[in-house]
Amino acid sequence: MSRLEECFKELKAANKKALVPFVTAGDPNGAFTLTCMHEMVKAGASIIELGVPFSDPMADGPVIQKASERALEAGMTLKGVIDIVRFFRETDQSTPVILMGYLNPIEFMGYETFVEKAAQAGVDGVLTVDIPPEESVDLLKAYDKHDIAPIFLLSPTSNEIRIKKIAAVAKGYIYYVSLKGVTGAGHLQLDDVQAKLTQIKQHTNIPVAIGFGVKNADIAANIAKIGDGVVVGSALINCITEHSDDEQQGRQAISTMLSEMRAAMDMATQ
Amino acid sequence: MPTSKQTKQSAVKNYDLPDENGHFGPYGGLFVAETLMESIEELNAAYAKYMQDPVFLAELDADLQDYVGRPSPIYHAQRLSRETGGAQIYLKREDLNHTGAHKINNTIGQALLAKRMGKTRIIAETGAGQHGVATATVAARLGLECVVYMGAEDIQRQSPNVYRMRLLGATVVPVTSGSQTLKDALNEALRDWVTNIDDTYYIIGTVAGPHPYPAMVRDFQTIIGREAREQMLAKTGALPDALVACVGGGSNAIGLFHPFIGDDDVAIYGVEAAGLGIETGKHSAPLCAGQPGVLHGNRTYLMADENGEIIETHSISAGLDYPAVGPEHSWLKDIGRAEYVNINDDEALEAFHQLTRVEGIIPALESSHAVAYATKLAKTMDKEQVILVCLSGRGDKDIFTVAKIEGIEL
Numbered sequence: 001m002s003r004l005e006e007c008f009k010e011l012k013a014a015n016k017k018a019l020v021p022f023v024t025a026g027d028p029n030g031a032f033t034l035t036c037m038h039e040m041v042k043a044g045a046s047i048i049e050l051g052v053p054f055s056d057p058m059a060d061g062p063v064i065q066k067a068s069e070r071a072l073e074a075g076m077t078l079k080g081v082i083d084i085v086r087f088f089r090e091t092d093q094s095t096p097v098i099l100m101g102y103l104n105p106i107e108f109m110g111y112e113t114f115v116e117k118a119a120q121a122g123v124d125g126v127l128t129v130d131i132p133p134e135e136s137v138d139l140l141k142a143y144d145k146h147d148i149a150p151i152f153l154l155s156p157t158s159n160e161i162r163i164k165k166i167a168a169v170a171k172g173y174i175y176y177v178s179l180k181g182v183t184g185a186g187h188l189q190l191d192d193v194q195a196k197l198t199q200i201k202q203h204t205n206i207p208v209a210i211g212f213g214v215k216n217a218d219i220a221a222n223i224a225k226i227g228d229g230v231v232v233g234s235a236l237i238n239c240i241t242e243h244s245d246d247e248q249q250g251r252q253a254i255s256t257m258l259s260e261m262r263a264a265m266d267m268a269t270q
Numbered sequence: 271m272p273t274s275k276q277t278k279q280s281a282v283k284n285y286d287l288p289d290e291n292g293h294f295g296p297y298g299g300l301f302v303a304e305t306l307m308e309s310i311e312e313l314n315a316a317y318a319k320y321m322q323d324p325v326f327l328a329e330l331d332a333d334l335q336d337y338v339g340r341p342s343p344i345y346h347a348q349r350l351s352r353e354t355g356g357a358q359i360y361l362k363r364e365d366l367n368h369t370g371a372h373k374i375n376n377t378i379g380q381a382l383l384a385k386r387m388g389k390t391r392i393i394a395e396t397g398a399g400q401h402g403v404a405t406a407t408v409a410a411r412l413g414l415e416c417v418v419y420m421g422a423e424d425i426q427r428q429s430p431n432v433y434r435m436r437l438l439g440a441t442v443v444p445v446t447s448g449s450q451t452l453k454d455a456l457n458e459a460l461r462d463w464v465t466n467i468d469d470t471y472y473i474i475g476t477v478a479g480p481h482p483y484p485a486m487v488r489d490f491q492t493i494i495g496r497e498a499r500e501q502m503l504a505k506t507g508a509l510p511d512a513l514v515a516c517v518g519g520g521s522n523a524i525g526l527f528h529p530f531i532g533d534d535d536v537a538i539y540g541v542e543a544a545g546l547g548i549e550t551g552k553h554s555a556p557l558c559a560g561q562p563g564v565l566h567g568n569r570t571y572l573m574a575d576e577n578g579e580i581i582e583t584h585s586i587s588a589g590l591d592y593p594a595v596g597p598e599h600s601w602l603k604d605i606g607r608a609e610y611v612n613i614n615d616d617e618a619l620e621a622f623h624q625l626t627r628v629e630g631i632i633p634a635l636e637s638s639h640a641v642a643y644a645t646k647l648a649k650t651m652d653k654e655q656v657i658l659v660c661l662s663g664r665g666d667k668d669i670f671t672v673a674k675i676e677g678i679e680l
Contacts, residue, residue, distance in 0.1 A: 055579040056453060056565060058460045059303040065447050077577040103301060103564045108578030130301045130564065134291060157308035157467065166304070177305055181465035 003096040003124050004149055004172040007046055008207045008228065015270050018173075018229030019044055019220070019262050020209050021236055021254070022100065024051035024067035025084055026076025028240065028247065036251050037088050041095050043255040044262030047209075049127070049231065052081050052101030059129045061181070063234040066241070078105040078114070082121045089122035096124040098151055098172070103131050106139075115142040125149035125172040133169045140169060153177050154200060154208075156192060167204035173229060174204065179212045188213040194226050217257075217264035224265035232261065282607050285531045287598065292481020295604060298568050298597035300481045306460070309467045314482050316387045321489065326386065333378050334493060337411070338368045340375075342494075344501040344658070349628040350645070357651035359644050360510065361631070361661040362498050364522060371634065371663030372494060372522040373404035377473055379490035381408040384471035391415040391470045395459040397424055397452030397518075398588035398636070399431025400663060401475030406440035416440040419458040421451040424588055431667055449582045452592050456566055476519025477596030480567030484596050491525025498658060499529050506656055512537040512647060515660035516639040517610065518554065518590035520599045522662035528598075531607060540599060541643040543585035544612035552584040556595050557603050557610040570597040586615035586671070587635035589663075613639040621645065622665060622672065634663035635671065 001009070011018055021040050025033050037048055053071035057064060078101070085097050099118065106114045106128065118126065126148055131139065133152065143150050149172030154163060157180065166174065176197065178188040193210060200208055210223045211231025223230045236254050243250035287294045302310060320326040334340040342363045351359045364372040377394075384392060392409045394416070396402030402418040409416035418435055422444040425432050435442050448454035456474075463472040477484045477491070502510055513530060515523035517540040530536045545553035553559065556571040563572045565580060572594040574580050585591045602608035613621075618635055621642035626632045633641055637660070644659045651657070665672075673680050 055448065055574075055581075056457050058457045058566070059305065059464065061461070062447070069448070072579060077579075079577070104572075104574060104580070105578035107563045107569075108574060108576065129303045130567070132300060132302065132304060132307060135299050135301055153304040155303075155305040155308075158304060159308060162304070162307055180305070180467060181461075 002147065002149065003094065004047070007096050008173070011046060017224040017227065017265055017269055018046035018207070018209060019258065019265060020047045020049055020211070020229050020231040021045045021258055022049040022051060022231060022233035023236055024053055024064060024071050025081040026053055026071030026074050027067040027237070028070055028244070029074045030076060030080060030084055032247050032251070034084050034087050036254060038092065039251055039255050040258055041092060043258035045095070045258055046229065047096045047098060049098045049100050049233070050081055050084065052078055052099055052105060054102040054105060057102065061234060063237050067237045078109055082117050082123065085123050086121035097122065098125040098127060099123055100127040101129065103128050111139050111142045115146045115148055119146035119148055123148060125151045127151035127153070127175060129153070133165055136169065151175055156180055156196060163200055163203050170204070170206060173207040173209050174200065175231065176200065176208050176210045176227065177212045178210050181212070188219070190222055190226065193223070197226055217260040220261040221264035221268040224268050230261070230265060282531060282534070282605065287601065288481065288485050292485065294598045294601035296562070297570050297600040298481060298484055300567065301564050301569065302480045302567050303464070305464045309463065310480055312387070316383055317482050317486050320383055320386055326382065330379055330382055333382070334375065338374050338378060339366065340493065341497045341501070342366050344498060344505060347629050350625060351648065353628055354645045354648045356648035356653065357511065357655040357657045358653070359648055360502070360656060360658045362494060362526065362658060364494060364660060364662045365631070365633065365637070365664035369404045369407050370666065371400045371404065372491060372525060373401045373475060374407065375493055375525065376475065376487050376490040376521060377401070377404040377408045380471070380473045380486070381412055381414065384414065384473070385412055387471065389469060389471035391417070391466065392473055393417045393419065393459050393462050393470055394473045394475060395419045395452065395455035396475065397421070397455070397591055398667065399424070399428040399435065400589060400667070402440070402442070403431055403434050403438070405473050406435040406438035409440065410438045417462065418442050419445050419455040419462070421449070421455050422446045423450040424452065424455070427588055427671070428667065430670065453580065476521040477524050477598060478519045478566055478568060478570070478594060484568060484598055487521055488524045488528060488598065491521050492528045494522065494525035494660060495527060495529035498526060502658060508656070509533055509536050510656040510658040511535070511651065512539060512657045514539045514541060514640050514644045514647065514657060516541045516590060516636050516662060517557065517595060517599060518543070518592050518636065520596040522660050524596060524598055526660040527602070527608060538602070538608040539643060539647065540608055540610045541639045542610060542612045543587060543590035543639055544614035545584040545586070547614055548612060553612070554583040554585040554590050554592060555612045556593060557599060558612045562600065565594045568597045570594050570600045571603070586618060587639065589634070589636040590639065611643055613642045617642040619672065619675065631661070632665035633661055634665045635668045637662045638665070
């Protein structure tokens with residue numbers, strides 16, 4: 001059983017939902033990210049999504065754009081992100097790690113090389129924002145060969161045909177984008193999310209994590225009642241920027257926010 | 271990808287790309303986030319429907335004639351040809367269109383499509399401001415709300431066009447992310463689109479972006495080549511020996527080239543911006559000096575560092591200052607049907623002055639790249655041979671840039 005399957009199985013047995021923090025790798029530097037990953041696990045994170053910085057993050061709002069720019073300025077690369085995962089795995093063999101980013105850095109590294117290196121380092125899944133299943137045939141073959149889960153997005157605008165298409169190839173979990181827009185945007189409507197989740201669940205048995213617009217513990221708790229996991233990104237990155245003069249405080253703020261979310265989510269589902 | 275010469279020839283003879291998924295060989299395609307897929311499918315369906323609809327096409331034709339001023343003439347630049355020595359240089363006068371460039375051929379088509387689709391809000395990205403002005407113009411005419419994203423740096427460089435857009439009622443939004451130029455404006459427009467997909471139509475200004483944009487923008491721009499083909503036959507009794515057009519994203523170039531792809535005897539040259547020189551790295555020539563990758567929804571040649579991060583480009587002409595290129599050009603390069611060459615800032619500036627001086631036509635700095643290469647090429651050809659250059663835009667917008675370079679305060 002893969003780390004991701006194991007993770008969701010254990011959570012289910014404990015009546016819990018996955019708490020999935022997203023941070024941009026290398027923001028503000030690689031060492032920060034590595035330490036932060038371990039601290040997030042201690043604070044109750046179930047799965048970690050590591051953002052791979054890209055020069056043109058078309059699907060991200062201003063918070064993650066700026067995080068990406070800071071990480072690139074600090075010299076982070078796709079190879080560097082894979083190295084962070086390798087270091088993380090030296091002491092944590094159980095927490096699944098997902099890479100989330102854009103296709104061009106992977107194109108430049110080469111599909112086979114990327115997937116092989118990622119798998120060796122202990123990456124469990126990859127979410128590439130700008131590649132729909134239609135264009136993914138070669139990449140999916142490489143993932144399959146190295147047991148990496150292809151994570152795909154579904155959105156409020158995904159129709160029945162798109163849901164089926166993605167359900168047919170997605171592994172690990174599906175990331176449901178709860179809002180129209182970019183990361184960090186607006187306010188989500190729980191009723192709409194619930195309705196869409198019901199529709200998605202008719203086509204797949206794999207877990208569905210919900211993200212975009214999760215700003216605090218209350219929202220996380222409400223989302224936990226609906227989906228199998230809660231993804232939080234921009235709100236965590238705000239913790240880093242608010243404490244840009246003190247890295248330790250920034251990490252502490254992230255841990256505090258995650259602990260509150262964890263507690264609120266557990267309260268809501270148990 | 272074709273490996274033998276024979277395959278390449280058949281690829282040209284039966285040219286009917288892209289395929290149904292928007293692929294030109296390995297290039298093009300549909301590389302966008304799931305959040306945009308529904309809008310793109312909706313656009314695809316509307317585009318397929320209306321390009322077959324006689325009423326839509328008649329309305330488009332009427333607008334191209336009465337509003338844009340088409341057909342644009344072909345002009346034999348005799349003094350330029352004589353001064354150059356060699357082949358005869360003809361100009362396809364897209365600079366005479368309403369708003370001063372070829373861009374309006376596309377914006378008028380897409381805006382009519384947007385209206386048919388019931389969209390009330392138009393967004394666009396712009397670099398030099400030509401596409402922004404062409405979009406604001408058609409939005410004003412059709413009574414649509416218009417928002418134009420423009421890099422903060424470009425807003426500084428192109429203030430007359432910013433003012434024109436505002437006069438036309440458009441909101442110009444400065445983009446301060448990334449390198450604050452055209453590519454970042456495109457990113458920002460995509461973000462707007464995904465947030466406001468219900469009422470918003472995104473008019474991309476070039477043959478880039480996700481499918482169906484590269485094919486759709488091409489189809490609206492091929493009016494250039496279709497007219498030119500007939501006009502050259504009428505004027506000279508033959509097809510030209512060579513076509514020359516500048517390539518940033520490549521919409522005026524593909525508009526001219528496409529109707530000639532099957533004509534083996536017509537050589538095709540796309541001219542990229544070499545900026546300060548290819549060897550300096552400060553250029554905008556992905557076809558000459560880049561490699562394939564994925565950006566802005568399609569696979570194509572682009573400029574990136576070894577880690578795949580898009581790098582900053584340079585050109586004297588803001589309209590060519592883009593790190594990627596339309597995917598169809600990538601394919602035409604690989605199959606050898608078109609040759610992609612480059613012209614640096616100084617050469618373009620020289621051509622700008624030469625055409626102004628000897629023909630009384632002030633070309634856009636973008637088009638000046640094509641004129642510069644045409645004069646180079648003409649020297650290697652006979653007097654009886656003919657080069658057709660796409661004069662994609664007029665240079666009024668560039669007089670400030672040129673004056674500044676020459677130390678003149680306007």
